[in-house]
Amino acid sequence: MDVTVTLTVNGVARTVTTDPERPLLDVLREDLHLTGTKYGCGDGRCGACTVLMEGKPIRSCVTPVSLADKKGITTIEGLAEGRSLHPVQEAFLEEGAMQCGYCTSGMILSAVALLQNKPNPTDDEIVTAMNGNICRCNGYIKIKSAIRRAADKMRR
Ligand code: FES
Ligand code: FES
Known part of the structure:
Protein backbone atom coordinates (compact mmCIF):
# COMPACT_ATOMS: atom_id res chain seq x y z
CA MET A 1 0.00 0.00 0.00
CA ASP A 2 1.31 3.44 -0.87
CA VAL A 3 2.28 5.88 1.86
CA THR A 4 2.91 9.61 1.85
CA VAL A 5 6.48 10.59 2.61
CA THR A 6 7.61 14.14 3.32
CA LEU A 7 11.28 14.86 2.87
CA THR A 8 13.32 18.01 2.56
CA VAL A 9 15.46 17.82 -0.56
CA ASN A 10 18.13 20.48 -0.98
CA GLY A 11 16.24 22.68 1.49
CA VAL A 12 12.84 22.32 -0.19
CA ALA A 13 10.00 20.31 1.38
CA ARG A 14 8.75 17.62 -1.01
CA THR A 15 5.88 15.18 -0.59
CA VAL A 16 5.52 11.94 -2.50
CA THR A 17 2.91 9.21 -2.30
CA THR A 18 4.48 5.91 -3.22
CA ASP A 19 5.43 2.36 -2.24
CA PRO A 20 7.38 2.76 1.04
CA GLU A 21 9.94 0.18 -0.13
CA ARG A 22 10.77 2.03 -3.32
CA PRO A 23 14.43 3.10 -3.42
CA LEU A 24 15.05 6.73 -2.57
CA LEU A 25 17.16 6.88 -5.74
CA ASP A 26 14.12 6.14 -7.92
CA VAL A 27 12.05 8.79 -6.17
CA LEU A 28 14.80 11.39 -6.58
CA ARG A 29 15.33 10.63 -10.26
CA GLU A 30 11.84 9.71 -11.48
CA ASP A 31 9.47 11.68 -9.25
CA LEU A 32 11.57 14.72 -8.33
CA HIS A 33 13.56 14.81 -11.62
CA LEU A 34 16.89 15.16 -9.82
CA THR A 35 18.90 13.08 -12.26
CA GLY A 36 22.35 14.11 -11.03
CA THR A 37 22.29 11.10 -8.69
CA LYS A 38 23.26 8.05 -10.72
CA TYR A 39 22.22 4.41 -10.82
CA GLY A 40 25.27 2.16 -10.99
CA CYS A 41 25.16 -1.29 -9.42
CA GLY A 42 21.77 -0.93 -7.74
CA ASP A 43 22.84 -2.96 -4.71
CA GLY A 44 24.97 -0.72 -2.55
CA ARG A 45 28.44 -1.57 -3.88
CA CYS A 46 29.54 1.27 -6.18
CA GLY A 47 28.59 4.57 -4.54
CA ALA A 48 27.28 6.21 -7.73
CA CYS A 49 23.94 6.86 -6.00
CA THR A 50 25.41 8.50 -2.88
CA VAL A 51 23.42 11.36 -1.36
CA LEU A 52 23.54 12.89 2.11
CA MET A 53 20.79 12.13 4.60
CA GLU A 54 21.00 14.46 7.59
CA GLY A 55 24.57 15.16 6.45
CA LYS A 56 25.68 11.52 6.29
CA PRO A 57 26.43 9.70 3.03
CA ILE A 58 23.98 6.94 2.18
CA ARG A 59 23.47 4.65 -0.81
CA SER A 60 20.13 5.83 -2.14
CA CYS A 61 19.69 2.69 -4.30
CA VAL A 62 19.28 0.52 -1.19
CA THR A 63 17.52 3.07 1.01
CA PRO A 64 13.73 2.67 1.07
CA VAL A 65 12.10 6.06 0.61
CA SER A 66 10.17 5.53 3.86
CA LEU A 67 13.48 5.90 5.77
CA ALA A 68 13.81 9.41 4.34
CA ASP A 69 10.50 10.54 5.85
CA LYS A 70 10.99 13.84 7.68
CA LYS A 71 14.71 13.77 6.87
CA GLY A 72 16.92 16.27 5.07
CA ILE A 73 18.46 15.00 1.83
CA THR A 74 21.24 16.70 -0.11
CA THR A 75 21.89 15.75 -3.71
CA ILE A 76 24.50 17.06 -6.12
CA GLU A 77 21.96 19.64 -7.33
CA GLY A 78 21.89 21.17 -3.84
CA LEU A 79 25.58 21.89 -3.37
CA ALA A 80 26.09 25.03 -5.44
CA GLU A 81 24.89 28.36 -4.08
CA GLY A 82 23.43 30.27 -6.98
CA ARG A 83 26.18 30.38 -9.60
CA SER A 84 28.92 29.52 -7.10
CA LEU A 85 29.97 25.91 -7.06
CA HIS A 86 30.72 24.16 -3.78
S1 FES B 1 23.98 2.36 -7.51
FE1 FES B 1 25.78 1.39 -6.78
S2 FES B 1 25.74 1.76 -4.64
FE2 FES B 1 23.85 2.52 -5.36
S1 FES C 1 33.44 6.22 -13.51
FE1 FES C 1 34.06 7.52 -15.13
S2 FES C 1 34.92 9.21 -14.11
FE2 FES C 1 34.57 7.76 -12.52
Whole structure:
Protein backbone atom coordinates (compact mmCIF):
# COMPACT_ATOMS: atom_id res chain seq x y z
CA MET A 1 0.00 0.00 0.00
CA ASP A 2 1.31 3.44 -0.87
CA VAL A 3 2.28 5.88 1.86
CA THR A 4 2.91 9.61 1.85
CA VAL A 5 6.48 10.59 2.61
CA THR A 6 7.61 14.14 3.32
CA LEU A 7 11.28 14.86 2.87
CA THR A 8 13.32 18.01 2.56
CA VAL A 9 15.46 17.82 -0.56
CA ASN A 10 18.13 20.48 -0.98
CA GLY A 11 16.24 22.68 1.49
CA VAL A 12 12.84 22.32 -0.19
CA ALA A 13 10.00 20.31 1.38
CA ARG A 14 8.75 17.62 -1.01
CA THR A 15 5.88 15.18 -0.59
CA VAL A 16 5.52 11.94 -2.50
CA THR A 17 2.91 9.21 -2.30
CA THR A 18 4.48 5.91 -3.22
CA ASP A 19 5.43 2.36 -2.24
CA PRO A 20 7.38 2.76 1.04
CA GLU A 21 9.94 0.18 -0.13
CA ARG A 22 10.77 2.03 -3.32
CA PRO A 23 14.43 3.10 -3.42
CA LEU A 24 15.05 6.73 -2.57
CA LEU A 25 17.16 6.88 -5.74
CA ASP A 26 14.12 6.14 -7.92
CA VAL A 27 12.05 8.79 -6.17
CA LEU A 28 14.80 11.39 -6.58
CA ARG A 29 15.33 10.63 -10.26
CA GLU A 30 11.84 9.71 -11.48
CA ASP A 31 9.47 11.68 -9.25
CA LEU A 32 11.57 14.72 -8.33
CA HIS A 33 13.56 14.81 -11.62
CA LEU A 34 16.89 15.16 -9.82
CA THR A 35 18.90 13.08 -12.26
CA GLY A 36 22.35 14.11 -11.03
CA THR A 37 22.29 11.10 -8.69
CA LYS A 38 23.26 8.05 -10.72
CA TYR A 39 22.22 4.41 -10.82
CA GLY A 40 25.27 2.16 -10.99
CA CYS A 41 25.16 -1.29 -9.42
CA GLY A 42 21.77 -0.93 -7.74
CA ASP A 43 22.84 -2.96 -4.71
CA GLY A 44 24.97 -0.72 -2.55
CA ARG A 45 28.44 -1.57 -3.88
CA CYS A 46 29.54 1.27 -6.18
CA GLY A 47 28.59 4.57 -4.54
CA ALA A 48 27.28 6.21 -7.73
CA CYS A 49 23.94 6.86 -6.00
CA THR A 50 25.41 8.50 -2.88
CA VAL A 51 23.42 11.36 -1.36
CA LEU A 52 23.54 12.89 2.11
CA MET A 53 20.79 12.13 4.60
CA GLU A 54 21.00 14.46 7.59
CA GLY A 55 24.57 15.16 6.45
CA LYS A 56 25.68 11.52 6.29
CA PRO A 57 26.43 9.70 3.03
CA ILE A 58 23.98 6.94 2.18
CA ARG A 59 23.47 4.65 -0.81
CA SER A 60 20.13 5.83 -2.14
CA CYS A 61 19.69 2.69 -4.30
CA VAL A 62 19.28 0.52 -1.19
CA THR A 63 17.52 3.07 1.01
CA PRO A 64 13.73 2.67 1.07
CA VAL A 65 12.10 6.06 0.61
CA SER A 66 10.17 5.53 3.86
CA LEU A 67 13.48 5.90 5.77
CA ALA A 68 13.81 9.41 4.34
CA ASP A 69 10.50 10.54 5.85
CA LYS A 70 10.99 13.84 7.68
CA LYS A 71 14.71 13.77 6.87
CA GLY A 72 16.92 16.27 5.07
CA ILE A 73 18.46 15.00 1.83
CA THR A 74 21.24 16.70 -0.11
CA THR A 75 21.89 15.75 -3.71
CA ILE A 76 24.50 17.06 -6.12
CA GLU A 77 21.96 19.64 -7.33
CA GLY A 78 21.89 21.17 -3.84
CA LEU A 79 25.58 21.89 -3.37
CA ALA A 80 26.09 25.03 -5.44
CA GLU A 81 24.89 28.36 -4.08
CA GLY A 82 23.43 30.27 -6.98
CA ARG A 83 26.18 30.38 -9.60
CA SER A 84 28.92 29.52 -7.10
CA LEU A 85 29.97 25.91 -7.06
CA HIS A 86 30.72 24.16 -3.78
CA PRO A 87 34.50 24.09 -3.13
CA VAL A 88 34.54 20.33 -3.67
CA GLN A 89 32.88 20.77 -7.08
CA GLU A 90 35.40 23.49 -7.95
CA ALA A 91 38.31 21.30 -6.89
CA PHE A 92 37.10 18.35 -9.00
CA LEU A 93 36.92 20.65 -12.02
CA GLU A 94 40.30 22.24 -11.34
CA GLU A 95 42.01 18.85 -10.93
CA GLY A 96 40.17 17.30 -13.90
CA ALA A 97 39.03 14.57 -11.52
CA MET A 98 36.48 13.06 -13.89
CA GLN A 99 36.43 11.29 -17.21
CA CYS A 100 32.97 9.92 -18.03
CA GLY A 101 31.64 11.61 -14.88
CA TYR A 102 29.32 8.78 -13.93
CA CYS A 103 30.81 8.34 -10.46
CA THR A 104 31.35 12.05 -9.89
CA SER A 105 28.22 13.09 -8.01
CA GLY A 106 28.60 10.21 -5.59
CA MET A 107 32.32 10.95 -5.17
CA ILE A 108 31.63 14.62 -4.48
CA LEU A 109 28.89 13.92 -1.92
CA SER A 110 31.13 11.42 -0.10
CA ALA A 111 33.96 13.96 -0.13
CA VAL A 112 31.70 16.70 1.22
CA ALA A 113 30.70 14.44 4.11
CA LEU A 114 34.35 13.56 4.79
CA LEU A 115 35.47 17.19 4.87
CA GLN A 116 32.59 18.20 7.12
CA ASN A 117 33.91 15.75 9.72
CA LYS A 118 37.64 15.99 8.98
CA PRO A 119 38.68 19.36 7.55
CA ASN A 120 42.30 18.22 7.12
CA PRO A 121 42.24 14.49 6.31
CA THR A 122 45.38 12.45 5.74
CA ASP A 123 45.73 10.54 2.49
CA ASP A 124 44.85 7.34 4.35
CA GLU A 125 41.71 8.93 5.77
CA ILE A 126 40.70 10.06 2.27
CA VAL A 127 41.22 6.55 0.89
CA THR A 128 39.26 4.99 3.75
CA ALA A 129 36.37 7.45 3.48
CA MET A 130 36.14 7.06 -0.30
CA ASN A 131 36.58 3.30 -0.28
CA GLY A 132 32.95 2.55 -1.20
CA ASN A 133 32.95 4.85 -4.23
CA ILE A 134 34.11 3.11 -7.38
CA CYS A 135 35.44 4.89 -10.47
CA ARG A 136 35.39 2.68 -13.53
CA CYS A 137 37.62 5.19 -15.31
CA ASN A 138 40.21 4.64 -12.57
CA GLY A 139 40.54 8.33 -11.78
CA TYR A 140 41.52 7.77 -8.18
CA ILE A 141 44.76 9.76 -8.16
CA LYS A 142 43.09 12.92 -9.46
CA ILE A 143 40.09 12.38 -7.21
CA LYS A 144 42.38 12.22 -4.17
CA SER A 145 44.17 15.39 -5.34
CA ALA A 146 40.82 17.13 -5.75
CA ILE A 147 39.79 16.24 -2.22
CA ARG A 148 43.11 17.57 -0.87
CA ARG A 149 42.61 20.77 -2.90
CA ALA A 150 39.02 21.12 -1.63
CA ALA A 151 40.21 20.67 1.96
CA ASP A 152 42.72 23.51 1.46
CA LYS A 153 40.03 25.76 -0.05
CA MET A 154 37.56 25.05 2.75
CA ARG A 155 40.11 25.75 5.51
CA ARG A 156 41.03 29.13 3.98
S1 FES B 1 23.98 2.36 -7.51
FE1 FES B 1 23.85 2.52 -5.36
S2 FES B 1 25.74 1.76 -4.64
FE2 FES B 1 25.78 1.39 -6.78
S1 FES C 1 34.92 9.21 -14.11
FE1 FES C 1 34.06 7.52 -15.13
S2 FES C 1 33.44 6.22 -13.51
FE2 FES C 1 34.57 7.76 -12.52
